[in-house]
Amino acid sequence: MGWNVVDPAPSTDTAGTAEAYWDPLWRADRRYRRFDEEEAKHLRHHAGPGRGRPALDIGCGEGALVQHLHGLGFQAVGVDCAPAALATGQLCYPHLDLRRMDFEHDDLTLLPHTAYALVTCRLVYQWIPDKPAFLARVRQLLPPGGLFWVGTSVHDQTRGAAQAWELEAADAELLTTGWSRVDTMTAGNYRCFALRP
Numbered sequence: 001m002g003w004n005v006v007d008p009a010p011s012t013d014t015a016g017t018a019e020a021y022w023d024p025l026w027r028a029d030r031r032y033r034r035f036d037e038e039e040a041k042h043l044r045h046h047a048g049p050g051r052g053r054p055a056l057d058i059g060c061g062e063g064a065l066v067q068h069l070h071g072l073g074f075q076a077v078g079v080d081c082a083p084a085a086l087a088t089g090q091l092c093y094p095h096l097d098l099r100r101m102d103f104e105h106d107d108l109t110l111l112p113h114t115a116y117a118l119v120t121c122r123l124v125y126q127w128i129p130d131k132p133a134f135l136a137r138v139r140q141l142l143p144p145g146g147l148f149w150v151g152t153s154v155h156d157q158t159r160g161a162a163q164a165w166e167l168e169a170a171d172a173e174l175l176t177t178g179w180s181r182v183d184t185m186t187a188g189n190y191r192c193f194a195l196r197p
């Protein structure tokens with residue numbers, strides 16, 4: 001199926017909670033760009049084998065990426081604010097650690113580890129209202145040598161106005177600033193960033 005965007009969702013209503021926005025979309029059977037073999041190959045290349053190291057997927061939805069990380073040998077946990085997505089994930093992958101958490105606001109000490117060798121975040125960052133605060137929370141969890149993997153559509157400025165699900169260039173710059181190393185994978189307007197503290 002590859003790289004087709006399924007979801008033309010509008011941006012998050014900043015007056016509401018993330019759960020109030022996302023849970024109804026999952027209940028209405030909205031689905032999103034699949035994690036495919038090409039992305040998996042690049043993630044494997046950057047993250048290496050899990051070897052029991054902790055990994056965290058922020059905004060895990062139904063848990064497909066958490067399952068992939070588990071398969072790579074990571075001790076993987078997924079968090080999401082949407083109970084409907086987690087309910088499906090827990091049915092499909094009963095062996096996985098999938099938890100309800102609003103990553104922007106909830107207490108990070110509720111997570112099972114204080115540091116993660118790998119933090120992933122697919123199709124989430126572009127909808128986060130306060131991106132600097134979000135990035136600061138991610139950095140709290142990443143030790144030196146860790147990896148932050150972000151997947152997002154990025155707005156191509158030659159193609160008119162940005163779509164609601166596309167990251168603006170300024171936000172992409174914010175995302176990629178202040179890391180010791182930044183690698184990028186591009187597939188159309190979908191991009192994955194491998195960011196190292």
Ligand SMILES: C[S@@+](CC[C@H](N)C(=O)[O-])C[C@H]1O[C@@H](n2cnc3c(N)ncnc32)[C@H](O)[C@@H]1O
Nearest residue numbers: 018022059060061080081082102103104122123
């Ligand atoms: C477009 S979906 C992507 C789901 C999954 N990452 C994937 O690649 O298919 C965005 C997900 O991020 C979750 N999300 C958004 N804001 C969040 C927050 N503040 N805390 C936790 N999860 C959040 C939503 O509930 C939703 O499941």
